[in-house]
Amino acid sequence: MQAGYVALCYHYVRSSTEDPEFPGLLGTTLDAFDEQLRKLADVFEVVSPGRATTYSVEGKLSGPDRVGLLITFDDGLQDHYRVAERLAERGIKAWFFIPTCILTENLPANPIIVHYCLSKYRIDGFLGFYREALEAAGLDDSGLGVSFTRGVDDPWATIGRIKELFRYRLDRPTARSVLLHIYEHSILRDHPDALGRMHLTREQIEGMIGMGHAIGSHSCTHISVGATALGPEEVEEEILGPRRFLEQTFDQPIRAMSYPFGGPRDCLSGESLRRMTDAYDLAFTVEERMNTRSRSPLELGRVMPYSTDTSAGLGDKLLKIVAQDGQGAR
Numbered sequence: 001m002q003a004g005y006v007a008l009c010y011h012y013v014r015s016s017t018e019d020p021e022f023p024g025l026l027g028t029t030l031d032a033f034d035e036q037l038r039k040l041a042d043v044f045e046v047v048s049p050g051r052a053t054t055y056s057v058e059g060k061l062s063g064p065d066r067v068g069l070l071i072t073f074d075d076g077l078q079d080h081y082r083v084a085e086r087l088a089e090r091g092i093k094a095w096f097f098i099p100t101c102i103l104t105e106n107l108p109a110n111p112i113i114v115h116y117c118l119s120k121y122r123i124d125g126f127l128g129f130y131r132e133a134l135e136a137a138g139l140d141d142s143g144l145g146v147s148f149t150r151g152v153d154d155p156w157a158t159i160g161r162i163k164e165l166f167r168y169r170l171d172r173p174t175a176r177s178v179l180l181h182i183y184e185h186s187i188l189r190d191h192p193d194a195l196g197r198m199h200l201t202r203e204q205i206e207g208m209i210g211m212g213h214a215i216g217s218h219s220c221t222h223i224s225v226g227a228t229a230l231g232p233e234e235v236e237e238e239i240l241g242p243r244r245f246l247e248q249t250f251d252q253p254i255r256a257m258s259y260p261f262g263g264p265r266d267c268l269s270g271e272s273l274r275r276m277t278d279a280y281d282l283a284f285t286v287e288e289r290m291n292t293r294s295r296s297p298l299e300l301g302r303v304m305p306y307s308t309d310t311s312a313g314l315g316d317k318l319l320k321i322v323a324q325d326g327q328g329a330r
Ligand SMILES: [Zn+2]
Pocket: 074, 075, 218, 222, 259, 260, 261
């Protein structure tokens, strides 16, 4: 493939009317996803996880002269099973990154709790459950409180503050226990089948592997790896354990991880990851870069499509990245 490949990172792929109990989860609609792939396949050569691995790790170029396009999905979402089927029908192999708590603990990943709770109970409801959870944990909400007055405060700015709180301000065990308290007293109370609505099951993941797709790890509970103080326990639970669990459970070599959240603050440099472990050959961020031979396989770039992206807009964005990073990369 010429010069390298660009990668896409999808999350929710569904229509907003699909699960009326949980409206408004932002993502790409299935129709938009199909159209994006159709249009992008005219310009790029869709590459499998196996080919991307060979290219990134061994630097081997193979196949025709177009720039490669790798398709990836984060968060082990229930939506991904149907997407995997559609891709398989078209002969496309994709990479699915799984937060392993959905299987080891039978519990959802942290941000998915936030998304679903906001979707159903809105900001006011979420903050009510949040205050109860702080109280139950014996935590004083001064400094940890988020206030919101409907009609006065900007909802999107408030949602941003809620996400930042769980991603960066609360420590790992506190964020997890507060979110699980919220989950158990809201979503799970109202929907005993919540986990299956949110995430993939083990059987589904087995089926997806059977279709030819690859899996990788996405930490256990979806922490910001870069922003967390990583002692031996955290490294084991969030970095090494998930890889071993996936490898043993699905009898697959697991060579790749994708960093939860994936921004500069959330990832490690390739060197830092290598000092910590040699368990992974590839690590994906969401830095908008092309993956050329000169790029560290532990700092791979991906582009996250927005729910508002048209296929033309997304194609232009990828071509700009190729123009910027692909020069002389062959
Ligand atoms: Zn994620």
